[in-house]
Amino acid sequence: MDVAMTSTTETVCPSCGGPVSEADRFCEACGAELHPGTSPSTPALDTDTEPTVELTAAVVNAVGPCHSCGGTVGPDGYCETCGTKAAKPRDHFEEQPAAWVAGVCDRGIRHSRNEDAMAIAADETPGSRALLVVCDGVSSSMDSDVASLAAARAAREVLQAGHAQGLGTDSSxxxxxxxxxxxxxxxASDAVIDSTSPDSPNPASCTFVAAVLEDGLLVAGNIGDSRAYWFPDAGEAVGLTTDDSWAAELIATGVSRAEAESGPHAHAITRWLGKDAPDHTPRTTTLQVTGPGWLLVCSDGLWNYCSEAAPLADLVRQTAAGTGGEPRATASALVDWANAQGGQDNITVALARI
Incomplete structure (x- = not known):
């Protein structure tokens, strides 16, 4: 996630020329580590930055065999055969509350830590009720990895607690x-603020997107540039959210999507969650689901490489065809695909198969 548009002084990365701020430790465009007065270098991927919010054993894959050679990972966190350091639980975790709903959150290749987060829930009956929340931490802010995870979980707790039916009509x-x-x-906003030190010069901040499916009614809302999509098996793919970003404002003025999303400020967000946020009321969209399809909620680590709804729908369908339509395997394969494109950002993919 790129730097929120605040009063922080902006400059350019000496490595690639992309926009950075004085507070940034890494360039979002190329992943180079930034040191004032020196040339950037490749970030050290084994930097020990652990969040204070712990992941539960129920939703995190246990440390398995070494990803490099398949050997046994020792108690010190290193492979006993080749010496490769194992990934931290926060670097990659997966959730699958029901057979038809799953998500994968991954650090990517270029970042030193995973500042993305997700929290999902679902009833057992396919198509009945699903809650998908994704938050993407702003890299220039302090403890954004802690804040994003706390925000996603806080939002899920609120969504799980209620099952309001209104007055019985669709509109209510x-x-x-x-x-x-x-x-x-x-x-979620309160959770981010609670994760911020009162005297922090760069208060924690993150994006927010959530999708709620209840008995055919789909509601999505967002703050920032994490997105939700609906991909029906028959019919036109739909982008459920509109980014709060500089690129989205350019597109609204008539600039082509390709040009706006490849410019120097393509991922500068105009709204976010955090102590310094101007507004945290999500813009919402409501859709009646009338047939089978895929609900996708993701961070920009995925859509960076395939932004428009129609081609992204094709990618999801093709990927699902190769995994037998299983949501967890499909989400994992989409994360692998994004990493294969460069993995320049953290990647989160949450899917519900309706």
Whole structure:
């Protein structure tokens, strides 16, 4: 996630010329480590930056065999055969609350830590109820990895707690879900602020996107540039969210998507969660789901490489065809695909198969 548009002085990366701020430790465009007064270097991928928010054993894959050689990882965290350091649990974790809903959150290749986060929940019956939340930490802010995870979990807790039906009509049910989603954003904002030191010069901040599916009614809301999409098996792919970003503002003025999303400020966000956020009310969209398809909620680590809804839908369908349509395997394969394109950002993919 690129730097939020604040008053922090901006400059350029000496390595690639991309926009950075004085507070940045890494360039978002090329991943180079930034040191004032010196040339950037390749970031050390084994930097020990652990969040204070712990991941539960129920949702994190246990450390398995060494990814490099398949050997046994010792208690010190290093492979006993080749010496490669094992990934931290926060670097890559997966959740699958039901057979039809799953998500994968990954550090990517170029970043030293995973500042993405997700929190998902679902009822067992396919297509009944699913809650998908993704938050992407702003790299220039302090403890954004802690804040994003706390925010995603706080939002999920609020969404799980309510199952309002309104007055029984579709419009009142939609209004009830929208209100609950806004309450979830409030809780996420509070969690980010609680993760910030009162005297921090760069308060923790992150994006927010959530999708709620309840018995055919789909409501999505976002702050920042993490996204939600609906890809019906038959019909037109739909982008459910509009980014709060400089690129989105350029597109609204008539600039082509390709040009806007490849410019120097393509990922500068105009709204976010955090102590210094101007507003954290999500913009929401409501859609009635009438047939089978895929619900995708993701960070820009995925859509960076395939932004428009139609080609991204094709990618998801083709990937699902190769995994037998299993959501967890499909999400994992999409993360692998993004890493194969360069993995320049953290990557989160949450899927529900309706």
């Amino acid at each position: 049910r939609s209004s009830a879900i929208v209100a609950r989603l806004k309450a979830a954003a409030d809780a």
